Amino acid sequence: DGDVYKYYSEGEWKVSNSGKTVSIINPTTRKTQYKVQACTQEEVNSVMECSKKAQKSWAKTPLWKRAELLHKAAAILKEHKNPISECLVKEIAKPAKDAITEVVRSGDLVSYCAEEGVRILGEGKFLLSDSFPGNERTKYCLTSKIPVGVVLAIPPFNYPVNLAVSKIAPALIAGNSLVLKPPTQGAVAALHMVHCFHLAGFPKGLISCVTGKGSEIGDFLTMHPAVNCISFTGGDTGITISKKASMIPLQMELGGKDACIILEDADLDLAASNIVKGGFSGQRCTAVKVVLVMESVADELVKKVNEKIAKLTVGPPEDDCDITPVVTESSANFIEGLVTDAKQKGAMFCQVYKREGNLIWPLLLDNVRPDMRIAWEEPFGPVLPVIRISSVEEGIHHCNASNFGLQGCVFTRDINKAILISDAMEAGTVQINSAPARGPDHFPFQGLKDSGIGSQGITNSISMMTKIKSTVINLP
Ligand code: G3P
Numbered sequence: 001d002g003d004v005y006k007y008y009s010e011g012e013w014k015v016s017n018s019g020k021t022v023s024i025i026n027p028t029t030r031k032t033q034y035k036v037q038a039c040t041q042e043e044v045n046s047v048m049e050c051s052k053k054a055q056k057s058w059a060k061t062p063l064w065k066r067a068e069l070l071h072k073a074a075a076i077l078k079e080h081k082n083p084i085s086e087c088l089v090k091e092i093a094k095p096a097k098d099a100i101t102e103v104v105r106s107g108d109l110v111s112y113c114a115e116e117g118v119r120i121l122g123e124g125k126f127l128l129s130d131s132f133p134g135n136e137r138t139k140y141c142l143t144s145k146i147p148v149g150v151v152l153a154i155p156p157f158n159y160p161v162n163l164a165v166s167k168i169a170p171a172l173i174a175g176n177s178l179v180l181k182p183p184t185q186g187a188v189a190a191l192h193m194v195h196c197f198h199l200a201g202f203p204k205g206l207i208s209c210v211t212g213k214g215s216e217i218g219d220f221l222t223m224h225p226a227v228n229c230i231s232f233t234g235g236d237t238g239i240t241i242s243k244k245a246s247m248i249p250l251q252m253e254l255g256g257k258d259a260c261i262i263l264e265d266a267d268l269d270l271a272a273s274n275i276v277k278g279g280f281s282g283q284r285c286t287a288v289k290v291v292l293v294m295e296s297v298a299d300e301l302v303k304k305v306n307e308k309i310a311k312l313t314v315g316p317p318e319d320d321c322d323i324t325p326v327v328t329e330s331s332a333n334f335i336e337g338l339v340t341d342a343k344q345k346g347a348m349f350c351q352v353y354k355r356e357g358n359l360i361w362p363l364l365l366d367n368v369r370p371d372m373r374i375a376w377e378e379p380f381g382p383v384l385p386v387i388r389i390s391s392v393e394e395g396i397h398h399c400n401a402s403n404f405g406l407q408g409c410v411f412t413r414d415i416n417k418a419i420l421i422s423d424a425m426e427a428g429t430v431q432i433n434s435a436p437a438r439g440p441d442h443f444p445f446q447g448l449k450d451s452g453i454g455s456q457g458i459t460n461s462i463s464m465m466t467k468i469k470s471t472v473i474n475l476p
Helices: 041-060 063-079 081-092 097-120 162-173 187-200 214-222 235-245 268-279 295-309 329-344 392-401 415-424 460-464
Strands: 003-005 005-007 013-016 019-026 032-037 127-128 140-146 152-155 177-178 207-208 229-233 251-252 259-261 288-292 363-366 383-389 407-411 427-431 466-474
Touching: 003 187, 005 041, 005 187, 013 081, 013 295, 019 187, 019 295, 032 081, 032 329, 041 140, 041 152, 041 177, 041 214, 063 081, 063 097, 063 187, 081 097, 081 140, 081 187, 097 162, 097 460, 140 235, 152 162, 152 214, 162 177, 162 187, 162 460, 187 207, 214 235, 229 235, 235 251, 259 268, 259 392, 268 295, 268 407, 288 295, 288 392, 288 407, 295 363, 295 383, 329 363, 329 383, 363 407, 383 392, 392 415, 415 427
Parallel strands: 003 032, 152 177, 152 229, 177 207, 229 251, 259 288, 259 407, 288 383, 363 383, 407 427
Antiparallel strands: 005 013, 005 207, 019 032, 127 140, 140 466
């Protein structure tokens, strides 16, 4: 009936006093795979107390020592890639090879973060007063970056390890303590990742991991007075958190409806393989979510995409299939709702719509029009709408009319046009001749509009988790 896992507080693994657990349902078998502790608000309070205390001495730990521990954690994480990826397969149905990639990428991210932190936190600024009108050269200003305090990290189910360490490592290198609230699906993979930090020997209380029901501890965590910064990746909940949180720095990466604009002069083979790679590679906020193709090349593009879709394998994550079950039954129902709506309004299905449990076969929907929900909403599954456009302006207009603005991409051989389109697209990043993607993980990553606030990427995350402190020497 599922192994039960403990939560992590004060450097120890603990059972919650609630006596309750939360079940993690395997998306493939739809049976309980694991159980995690349903922590109480009192337990959150004591985690926060410890976290505050641990941060004070951690901030005084030399930067090189903090980096050394992070490098150690990165190596341990990579050593544990097999058991962690096994959890990812069972909890979120991530294809086995992608699960391994997630863990290895996470180890690399932690190491890079340690190196980047040493560089950017190891230097401050020195300013002189006489550059500002009316001042003599009598004030010397020394600035450096100091930690914010306790960072709360809330990663999503689709990258429970990678999007946790992308918050943990910047927080720690900058001298903060870290409280992690993993997603329910993916919580055990996250706990195992935390165990790697435990083995690396971080001080007690510096990292904590509380599991439980959002309804019980969600608001309590995000509105907790001890929290000095929140880094969240997920859906609409992020908007609610932003409204409720106090005056603290927030980093939010929410949904996306990443558009892929295909011009007449595009390399259609390149575009087709990126559409399939970007649109059918799992539940990713950076997936290609709408194709906007010039009418004159639409038939040829759709044909090429369909040929590639036909080669995708569909089935369980253990078999490394390209298309695996979506995370929950309600997610599958949501996707089905979008598909049914599009069908009723006249979209052309390029494949037969098929679903078994949480497993949905890949589907390209051609001739999608703006009155269909799928033209605007984010399915988070293997169904992709194609909208045929008669001008580039029409494509840009559709992209910018979205409430999302995470990434976008454009396929053309004309670099001048590509740059102009990139400038016109209201998205945090525009990829020229490639599908949207967050990585490499040191690139800035940000969403406009409802896709989020703040910018991620290793350097930006470290900076966001610090404040500037100045000391001014006043000469007589
Ligand atoms: O969905 C989360 C987002 O961060 C995507 O990352 O690496 O799949 O582009 P990636």
